Amino acid sequence: RKEVEQDPGPFNVPEGATVAFNCTYSNSASQSFFWYRQDCRKEPKLLMSVYSSGNEDGRFTAQLNRASQYISLLIRDSKLSDSATYLCVVNEDSSYKLIFGSGTRLLVRP
Amino acid sequence: DAGVTQSPTHLIKTRGQQVTLRCSPKSGHDTVSWYQQALGQGPQFIFQYYEEEERQRGNFPDRFSGHQFPNYSSELNVNALLLGDSALYLCASSSLAENQPQHFGDGTRLSIL
Numbered sequence: 001r002k003e004v005e006q007d008p009g010p011f012n013v014p015e016g017a018t019v020a021f022n023c024t025y026s027n028s029a030s031q032s033f034f035w036y037r038q039d040c041r042k043e044p045k046l047l048m049s050v051y052s053s054g055n056e057d058g059r060f061t062a063q064l065n066r067a068s069q070y071i072s073l074l075i076r077d078s079k080l081s082d083s084a085t086y087l088c089v090v091n092e093d094s095s096y097k098l099i100f101g102s103g104t105r106l107l108v109r110p
Numbered sequence: 111d112a113g114v115t116q117s118p119t120h121l122i123k124t125r126g127q128q129v130t131l132r133c134s135p136k137s138g139h140d141t142v143s144w145y146q147q148a149l150g151q152g153p154q155f156i157f158q159y160y161e162e163e164e165r166q167r168g169n170f171p172d173r174f175s176g177h178q179f180p181n182y183s184s185e186l187n188v189n190a191l192l193l194g195d196s197a198l199y200l201c202a203s204s205s206l207a208e209n210q211p212q213h214f215g216d217g218t219r220l221s222i223l
Contacts, residue, residue: 004152034211043200043214044153087152096141096204096212097166100152 001026006088006101014109017078021104023071023088032091033064035073037084038103044087047073078108114139114203114215122221123191131186131218135203141165142184143212144176145200153200159184160206188220196222 006023013019025033033050048055050062050071061074071088088101115134123129135142141160145153155168159178178184182203188195198219202212 041198041219043217045214046211049211096143096158096206097155097168098143098145098153098202098212099155100145102150102152 002101003027003099004088004090004101006104008102008104010105010107012107012109013078015078015080017108018074018076019078019106020075021073021086021088021106023073023101023104025069025071025088025090025099027090027092028066028069030069030090030092033062033071034089034091034098035060035062035071036087036089036100038087039084044100047086075106078106080108080110082106083108114201114213116199116201116215116218118218119216120219120221122223124223125191125193127191128187128189129191129220131188131199131201131220132183133186133201133203133215134183135201136213139203139205139213140182141204141206142178142182143202143204144184144186145202146170146195147198147200147217149197156186191222193222196220 035047036044037047038044054063059076063072085103087103090099143158144156147153157167162178173189198217200217201215204212
């Protein structure tokens with residue numbers, strides 16, 4: 001079983017749509033959680049950290065369910081510029097070794 | 111304030127050759143991690159350097175080695191290159207004291223012919 005699993009997509013949605021991505025992780029002792037965004041042939045960039053209480057940043061909402069070992073990302077009012085691959089990332093301890101999912105591809109169409 | 115910088119941006123090698131990739135961390139960061147990202151996959155952790163020593167290592171063979179210099183910059187060396195080593199190699203830096211998410215460089219795209 002992979003340490004971090006994501007649906008690869010692609011998710012093909014119209015502008016203005018709401019889209020949700022899910023991710024599961026295998027190590028219940030994992031401590032930190034993130035969503036990174038990666039554009040084609042570019043480096044991953046931090047989108048947001050994910051906290052147990054859930055957190056929101058503009059159109060983006062992240063949620064963490066430790067009991068189910070499940071992380072989600074909700075994007076509201078999708079823009080064309082949201083088209084990218086979204087990587088679910090887990091840090092199992094304080095060592096900064098990040099464990100990445102394979103990514104979920106989002107295509108937002110006009 | 112420069113972010114993480116990597117060189118070269120692209121590199122083409124043949125099987126059996128050796129390669130050295132370089133990384134300068136973001137100003138104020140003392141920890142450097144290297145990742146390999148194959149096409150269609152997420153980045154895979156290779157190793158991490160702090161205080162010029164390898165702190166942690168992922169599931170990569172000994173052909174992959176590294177170094178960190180007193181100015182915190184780092185090198186990744188790969189010997190006896192295989193076709194499967196073709197990938198985007200990413201360097202990420204962080205500050206051990208600050209416990210903040212890592213910042214990635216633009217990466218080096220390595221192609222093995």
